[in-house]
Amino acid sequence: AQSVTQPDIHITVSEGASLELRCNYSYGATPYLFWYVQSPGQGLQLLLKYFSGDTLVQGIKGFEAEFKRSQSSFNLRKPSVHWSDAAEYFCAVGGYNKLIFGAGTRLAVHP
């Protein structure tokens, strides 16, 4: 069965530090992978997506993610975190008629 695991429920980083949010998926075919961000009280916004081709994808707000088939991973990275990046981040994999979401990682940013 398709599933997405985000091992880290909460992560705290200092402003200016680098960030990596982990995502592992289970999917029988070539996956379509997504990262979304949710600010408090808001809907989800698409950060980036992977369909095929280059395994390093660039997204909005300076984020990037790398697809590693051998590790079934799609980790999200940012070289220098800003205070405005504090939010909840969701990884998702495309399934039949619907996306399968991970449980989310809440990011806190210290000044």
Added chain:
Amino acid sequence: SQTIHQWPATLVQPVGSPLSLECTVEGTSNPNLYWYRQAAGRGLQLLFYSVGIGQISSEVPQNLSASRPQDRQFILSSKKLLLSDSGFYLCAWSTGANYGYTFGSGTRLTVV
């Protein structure tokens, strides 16, 4: 361009009262439509999705129902709300799940 509208933004309802949340999409035809719920501190729970008018798939049996009376309209309803129905409700649309979703801004429902 495509837009998705969801209302109301916030709602406080007494236990036992009915519920109707509406979601409409503009700028596209025959979208897939979805209702999700987030309870406090929890992830996204898929409640219903629809691939066409009158076609509703229920993911979790509960006190809610969904309808799609028009191509770009998706309604979430309840006849009698429970305290456990409180949460943040999100509508989303897609042209196919493999292309990702676009989410509405959500409705915060508090049942008192």
